Structure formats: structure tokens, C-alpha cells
Amino acid sequence: MNEQVWRLAVRAAGTSLDVLSGAMYLAGYEGIEILPSDRDDDDRVTVRAYALTRHGLEELARVAAAVPGCEVGRIEEIEVEDWAEGWKKYFQPQRIGATLVVLPPWVSPKHYPDRTPIVIKPGHAFGTGTHASTRLVLEALERVRPRVGTRGPVVDLGTGSGILAIAAAKLGLAPVTAIDVDPEALYEAQENARANAVHLLVRTVEGDAQDVPAGARLVLANLSAPVHRAIAGTLAPRLQPGGRALLSGLLEDEVEGIVAAWPDGWERRVAVLEEWALVEFVAPS
Numbered sequence: 001m002n003e004q005v006w007r008l009a010v011r012a013a014g015t016s017l018d019v020l021s022g023a024m025y026l027a028g029y030e031g032i033e034i035l036p037s038d039r040d041d042d043d044r045v046t047v048r049a050y051a052l053t054r055h056g057l058e059e060l061a062r063v064a065a066a067v068p069g070c071e072v073g074r075i076e077e078i079e080v081e082d083w084a085e086g087w088k089k090y091f092q093p094q095r096i097g098a099t100l101v102v103l104p105p106w107v108s109p110k111h112y113p114d115r116t117p118i119v120i121k122p123g124h125a126f127g128t129g130t131h132a133s134t135r136l137v138l139e140a141l142e143r144v145r146p147r148v149g150t151r152g153p154v155v156d157l158g159t160g161s162g163i164l165a166i167a168a169a170k171l172g173l174a175p176v177t178a179i180d181v182d183p184e185a186l187y188e189a190q191e192n193a194r195a196n197a198v199h200l201l202v203r204t205v206e207g208d209a210q211d212v213p214a215g216a217r218l219v220l221a222n223l224s225a226p227v228h229r230a231i232a233g234t235l236a237p238r239l240q241p242g243g244r245a246l247l248s249g250l251l252e253d254e255v256e257g258i259v260a261a262w263p264d265g266w267e268r269r270v271a272v273l274e275e276w277a278l279v280e281f282v283a284p285s
């Protein structure tokens with residue numbers, strides 16, 4: 001059914017996008033679209049907010065106009081087909097495993113009373129739950145959670161948006177250290193941690209596994225195969241006896257190379273989703 005609605009477009013990037021999505025979160029917007037620029041040299045995105053009244057967008061336009069770096073368009077009245085269904089296709093919450101759901105900030109977790117919500121704001125850091133490599137870790141985390149010991153750090157190496165670290169914290173694990181080579185990713189991870197009311201320790205690293213705290217009981221790492229190969233020898237000794245590493249970001253044919261780089265004698269299991277694979281290693285007790 002066709003309906004008249006109001007639309008406001010704002011172009012934003014980086015911190016301005018963070019502030020904007022925070023304002024939308026507080027305002028409780030439900031109809032949002034995010035479109036990448038069609039120019040390679042422009043890393044801004046266009047955020048389109050929809051509301052059933054013009055008034056509903058005026059406050060957002062005022063907030064966006066005050067955020068440095070945001071370019072605010074006009075509020076327009078448009079006709080959309082099947083409004084209620086239309087916006088959902090862009091921001092479908094991701095149900096993952098039996099108990100998790102990843103949500104953008106403007107979808108209320110109350111729609112998923114039987115799931116543990118992980119709220120992720122749109123940002124630049126990788127990790128919204130749509131990529132198979134992220135889903136593989138979340139599903140494995142849910143599966144191994146009952147067997148994870150009670151002592152020792154839990155580490156998310158290559159945290160990006162913080163999605164895996166936040167999931168670990170939401171599943172009751174602490175302390176959780178989120179590590180990344182990219183300080184901006186850590187900023188976004190902290191913002192997301194706040195939106196989920198969980199606490200993360202964060203660490204910026206230069207690019208090896210030296211900063212993984214010793215005696216880790218669980219390491220989550222969604223990284224590329226060359227990084228996994230490069231850090232295997234440093235990472236493995238940092239796990240406690242019986243500790244687990246969930247290594248993702250691998251194509252199926254890259255698994256053997258990782259197994260070869262890892263020390264002998266560890267129990268291992270491989271999970272596959274689409275063309276992506278996860279290797280779970282368990283340290284000898």
C-alpha cells in the first residue's frame with residue numbers, strides 16, 4: 001500500500017556519523033537507510049531518515065546541522081510503497097545461533113525478548129554481524145560458552161566494531177580485552193560497548209599477538225589468513241591449558257595453512273559457513 005512519508009538526507013562520515021547515529025538512537029527513529037557514496041574518493045555515507053510527520057524530522061535536522069562534518073539536506077515529502085516492510089530490508093536484525101541477535105541502535109531489543117541483544121551502531125569498523133566470518137565466531141562462542149573456564153582473560157584480537165567482545169561480555173564473560181591495530185576501531189568498539197552497557201578493556205597494538213594477556217582462557221580472532229599465520233607462534237603460548245582460540249576470517253582452503261602454523265597436540269575442530277571457515281583450537285590440559 002502506498003503511503004506519504006517524510007524523508008531527510010544527511011551526509012556524514014567518521015565521528016559525525018557516530019554523533020548522528022547517537023542522536024537517532026535517542027530519538028528512536030525506526031526508518032533509516034544508509035547509502036555509500038558512489039564516488040571512490042568520498043568516504044561519506046548518506047543517512048536517510050524517514051518519519052510519518054515532518055515534525056518528526058525537524059529535531060534531527062537541527063541536531064545534524066550542529067554536528068561538524070554533517071551536510072543536511074531538505075526535509076521532503078515522498079510517497080513510498082509498503083513503508084512498514086520497505087525499511088526493514090535494509091536493517092534486518094541478525095538472529096545468530098540460538099540465543100543472539102545483532103541490532104542497529106534504532107531497533108528495540110524488546111522485539112527479541114528471548115535473545116541476547118548486541119547493539120552495533122553503523123560506523124567504519126568492520127563487524128555488523130552480516131559477514132559469515134563474524135557469524136561463525138558468534139555461533140562458536142555460543143556453543144563453547146558452557147565449557148569456557150572461569151579464570152583468565154578473554155580476548156578479542158582484531159575487534160573492529162567490538163561485536164565479538166561485546167557478545168562475550170553479554171554472555172557473562174569478564175574481563176574482556178578488545179585489541180586492534182586501528183585506534184578508530186577501538187573508539188567505535190568503546191561506543192558500542194557503552195550502547196550495550198558492558199565494560200571492555202581496550203588495547204591498541206602494532207600488529208602481533210604479544211599484547212594478548214598471558215593465561216587467556218578464550219581468544220576470538222577474525223583476521224586474515226596471513227595475519228593468523230604470522231601470529232600463531234606468539235598467540236598459542238598465551239592460552240592457558242584447556243584454553244580455546246576461535247580463529248575466523250579464513251577461506252576454506254586456507255585452513256590447512258593455519259593448522260600447519262599452530263603447534264602440534266591441540267584439539268581442533270573446523271566450522272564452515274558459505275565459503276568461510278573457522279578453526280577452533282583447544283590447548284592441551
Ligand SMILES: C[S@@+](CC[C@H](N)C(=O)[O-])C[C@H]1O[C@@H](n2cnc3c(N)ncnc32)[C@H](O)[C@@H]1O
Binds near residue numbers: 137160162163205
Ligand atoms: C575482519 S575485521 C573483524 C572485526 C570483528 N572482530 C568481527 O568479527 O566482525 C579485522 C579487524 O582486525 C584488525 N587487525 C588487523 N590486523 C591486526 C593485528 N595484527 N592485530 C590486531 N588487530 C588487527 C583490523 O583493524 C580490523 O578491525
